Amino acid sequence: MSVLAIGLMYGGATLAAMLAGIPIAFALGFVALAFMYAFMPAASLDTVTQNVYEEMSSITLLSIPLFILKGAAIGRSKAGQDLYTAMHAWMSRIPGGLGIANVFACALFAAMAGSSPATCSAIGSAGIPEMRKRGYSPGFAAGIIAAGGTLGILLPPSITMILYAVAAEQSLGRLFLAGVGPGLLLVALFAAWSVHNYRREYAAAKDVYERTGRTSTILKGDAFTMRERFSTLPRVLPFVVLLTGVMVALYGGYATPSETAGLGGLLALALIAMIYKAWKPKDIDPILTATLRESTMLMLIIGMSLLYAYVMSYLHISQSAAAGIVALGLSPWLLLLTVLLLVVGLGFFLPPVSIILMTAPIILPPLKAAGFDLVWFGVVMTITMEMGLIHPPVGLNIFVIKNIAPDIPLRDIIWGTLPFVILMAVAILILCLVPGVAMWLPDLLLPTTR
Amino acid sequence: MTQGFDAATASAENVRAPEPRVPGPLGVVDRAMNGLNHVILVLGGIALVVACGVLSYSVLSRHVWNEATDWQDETAVFLIVGATFLSAAGVQARRGHVAIEAVSGLLPERANRARLLVADVISLAFVAFFAWKSWMLLHEAWVDGQTSQSTWGPPLWIPYSLMAVGMSLLTFQFVLQILEAVIYGPKLAGWGAQKIGMGADLTKNLPADDARPVPADTRP
Amino acid sequence: ATTLKLSHQFPGGTIDQGDFRDRMCRKFAEAMKSKTNGEIEVQVYPGSSLMKTNAQFGAMRKGALDMSLYPAPYAGGEVPEMNIGLMPALVTSYEHAIAWKSGEVGRKLTEVLQAKGIVLVSWVWQTGGVASRGKPLVSPDDAKGMKVRGGSREMDLMLKQAGAATLSIPSNESYAAMQTGACDAVITSSTSLISFRLEELAKHLTSGRERSYWFMLEPIMMSKSIFDSLPKDQQDAIMQTGAELEPFGQQGAKEDDLNVERIFSKAGAQVESMDEATLDKWRDIAKATAWADYGAKSETCAELLRLAEKVA
Ligand code: NA
Numbered sequence A: 001m002s003v004l005a006i007g008l009m010y011g012g013a014t015l016a017a018m019l020a021g022i023p024i025a026f027a028l029g030f031v032a033l034a035f036m037y038a039f040m041p042a043a044s045l046d047t048v049t050q051n052v053y054e055e056m057s058s059i060t061l062l063s064i065p066l067f068i069l070k071g072a073a074i075g076r077s078k079a080g081q082d083l084y085t086a087m088h089a090w091m092s093r094i095p096g097g098l099g100i101a102n103v104f105a106c107a108l109f110a111a112m113a114g115s116s117p118a119t120c121s122a123i124g125s126a127g128i129p130e131m132r133k134r135g136y137s138p139g140f141a142a143g144i145i146a147a148g149g150t151l152g153i154l155l156p157p158s159i160t161m162i163l164y165a166v167a168a169e170q171s172l173g174r175l176f177l178a179g180v181g182p183g184l185l186l187v188a189l190f191a192a193w194s195v196h197n198y199r200r201e202y203a204a205a206k207d208v209y210e211r212t213g214r215t216s217t218i219l220k221g222d223a224f225t226m227r228e229r230f231s232t233l234p235r236v237l238p239f240v241v242l243l244t245g246v247m248v249a250l251y252g253g254y255a256t257p258s259e260t261a262g263l264g265g266l267l268a269l270a271l272i273a274m275i276y277k278a279w280k281p282k283d284i285d286p287i288l289t290a291t292l293r294e295s296t297m298l299m300l301i302i303g304m305s306l307l308y309a310y311v312m313s314y315l316h317i318s319q320s321a322a323a324g325i326v327a328l329g330l331s332p333w334l335l336l337l338t339v340l341l342l343v344v345g346l347g348f349f350l351p352p353v354s355i356i357l358m359t360a361p362i363i364l365p366p367l368k369a370a371g372f373d374l375v376w377f378g379v380v381m382t383i384t385m386e387m388g389l390i391h392p393p394v395g396l397n398i399f400v401i402k403n404i405a406p407d408i409p410l411r412d413i414i415w416g417t418l419p420f421v422i423l424m425a426v427a428i429l430i431l432c433l434v435p436g437v438a439m440w441l442p443d444l445l446l447p448t449t450r
Numbered sequence B: 001m002t003q004g005f006d007a008a009t010a011s012a013e014n015v016r017a018p019e020p021r022v023p024g025p026l027g028v029v030d031r032a033m034n035g036l037n038h039v040i041l042v043l044g045g046i047a048l049v050v051a052c053g054v055l056s057y058s059v060l061s062r063h064v065w066n067e068a069t070d071w072q073d074e075t076a077v078f079l080i081v082g083a084t085f086l087s088a089a090g091v092q093a094r095r096g097h098v099a100i101e102a103v104s105g106l107l108p109e110r111a112n113r114a115r116l117l118v119a120d121v122i123s124l125a126f127v128a129f130f131a132w133k134s135w136m137l138l139h140e141a142w143v144d145g146q147t148s149q150s151t152w153g154p155p156l157w158i159p160y161s162l163m164a165v166g167m168s169l170l171t172f173q174f175v176l177q178i179l180e181a182v183i184y185g186p187k188l189a190g191w192g193a194q195k196i197g198m199g200a201d202l203t204k205n206l207p208a209d210d211a212r213p214v215p216a217d218t219r220p
Numbered sequence C: 001a002t003t004l005k006l007s008h009q010f011p012g013g014t015i016d017q018g019d020f021r022d023r024m025c026r027k028f029a030e031a032m033k034s035k036t037n038g039e040i041e042v043q044v045y046p047g048s049s050l051m052k053t054n055a056q057f058g059a060m061r062k063g064a065l066d067m068s069l070y071p072a073p074y075a076g077g078e079v080p081e082m083n084i085g086l087m088p089a090l091v092t093s094y095e096h097a098i099a100w101k102s103g104e105v106g107r108k109l110t111e112v113l114q115a116k117g118i119v120l121v122s123w124v125w126q127t128g129g130v131a132s133r134g135k136p137l138v139s140p141d142d143a144k145g146m147k148v149r150g151g152s153r154e155m156d157l158m159l160k161q162a163g164a165a166t167l168s169i170p171s172n173e174s175y176a177a178m179q180t181g182a183c184d185a186v187i188t189s190s191t192s193l194i195s196f197r198l199e200e201l202a203k204h205l206t207s208g209r210e211r212s213y214w215f216m217l218e219p220i221m222m223s224k225s226i227f228d229s230l231p232k233d234q235q236d237a238i239m240q241t242g243a244e245l246e247p248f249g250q251q252g253a254k255e256d257d258l259n260v261e262r263i264f265s266k267a268g269a270q271v272e273s274m275d276e277a278t279l280d281k282w283r284d285i286a287k288a289t290a291w292a293d294y295g296a297k298s299e300t301c302a303e304l305l306r307l308a309e310k311v312a
């Protein structure tokens, strides 16, 4: 049977298994085993477990649960809320400041946690009710949190980037740094949109007031005294210390990336124990069990995705697909566009972890051959996958929002996130035109000609 | 990422209805398994914290005492791998392994139940095979005295046994859930609570913890 | 026609360009094709694109992978005897290394591997060097207080005895680790020193071109069960091709020893070499640490060590 035929069958079987509702990890594993049995030497079945263990037992990959722990410690204590309150107090003077406060709070949390929905739920659970109380439209409130959440995997640390670094064999240190510039760019774009939207909603409310006399809470300003503002600082400061401490450990040459994960997890737990007195079993238990649930689910998907990719490679599917892409002879930018569309398409039925591990052997060789910097592409791919998470029809961050605020109609959420999807596309365009937005920082701090 | 299905699990804890009680001898086994899963989750959580401690110690020992760091990474690997595999059953007990729920809203009730049963049976087949091969791997490593290829060189039966036990527990969990589904109906098998999925929010605008309609004939 | 999958962990290129280990595999494929009139097709999988390095050895033993160009010490966890393939200061020159195959130690190693389900097809040896950032690492006295990535248990044992703090980091983090200062020196093969681009950071290179305590065996291996399943003429073709390619491998290794010196000095690094007296010092330490540790592992290990010492 030809490689093409086997490849199509492999893809078809995967799609069927996924749509049947088999958990992703087991669906990938099952399809891989079935094709192993059908097309590979019988002995292959005996190597499955060792293969999966060898793939998973890398300390870089296994730092993922530790980054999740750090995020859970902060997100599930009152820290997330405090962070939000502080931002709110300091931004309230600016028109539309509440929206900016949400973006900033997301960014700060993102700099401590590695996943996007974790950021969404940590800031959104305080931010969405607050914005709605202040008269912001529910759709906008949902949109800004869904979009702000995506900063979670763009600003370091990032689970997606850890996987990408492993799959693309790029330095994780450089990749993390390359996310900073684009992350800040998105913060600026989101904040600008927030101000713009505030003005629009404010003008509309004012118009209604002038015509009908009906007032809206958006017309009332917030009043925080300086005293109130400064009183929020001590609670935020420790986390800024944690954030910078971990960065210094990593980029100052004290710790490897995985050691940083351990250090961050421990420090986060210590901080919430000291500041929020969260040290009793009843405080820690939910943090630990939630971390473990998420980690286990994720690590099994990662392990089985790697098994799946191994079968794909053994059957020469990945290599043939990569060669096929090269043979198309696309110009670099068309190639990039094609690859990104492929990523978006896969995002409809695969989680980003699997997308990275399964497509890396197919898309990275052609991109490399076309002269793209793989660290730069890692950032672009991250933003693209994040777009998939907040745009209709299937967006996981949307789902997270739905859990925080079940009464906001899905239609409003989707319309609210749409402008942010466009802003992210703009960011990708800027990254293509000015690669330095991503590469300036890694080139400054960890230069290489690799 | 699979994106913070952490948030999904998080919210599930908030809105989750109390677990329906499985009757009969199966119920005794079910509750025993739940108890075991909880103990494992707690121990696994502790293992993660210990792993953090070990890696932090690695930084200290290298910079403060200028010592070699050769056992730290691998100890952390064993702790995290162990926590991952051992808690797989506990995650499955709550249907926490993410699946795509794109077609659940399109199928008639009966077909949907059949689909879920088939999905569980296929998952069972896979995890049972994996568990079996893990035991074989463990056996080989034990007989050959295989060690990890690092300076520290700890024996590989340690992580392999954690993987074998974890996948066996997961197999058992699936058997339990399939039996519950066949004997007592979908809700008791956790299907009613299967809220995670990329299409789950769109198929029906139902509360997130109960995305699928539960058939009327669900016996208590 | 039979298809054989030949895997390795090194960067992929073409038959004429790139990492010599990858080129050697591609030459093997080409030679097999012409020698067997296309009856055997060898597919080369570079860069661990087929499976993780550590999994390759086990897969070959079970017959799930046909062939691999595989660093012997990586198999040390499964077959402890294989650690002799990177025993510090046991082999100190290419002449010395090449003498192994026909010597008693070579026969014994072949025998040990056969019993574990592996056929040694082509012997490749490679020396390596030390890239360091702050100060050179030539003699044992230099090692004191340095943070070094030794890369194997035996190297680490020797280095620790000399006073270094060894650390284990994934190879693709070597560059970043040296850049940030998490590690001061990296010891690896000349070819890997080049592909890691450590010359951009390192101020010193201790070259292994003349003599070194770092010599690694990285042969082309084959699954014995697969080998045994082939007809006699094809088996002969494989072994013959393997032997014919050995000079190419040695040549490639030696060229990289020159290349690494050239690249480092061009980048402004100081290139040092080791004299006989310094090497003796390292050997004394290695004997007391790595060799003793290895010899105590099993009777076979002890015997291999004895036989290897006889080669000179
Ligand atoms: Na982050």
Ligand code: NA
Binding pocket: B058, B069, B070, B072, B073, C167, C168
């Ligand atoms: Na370490």
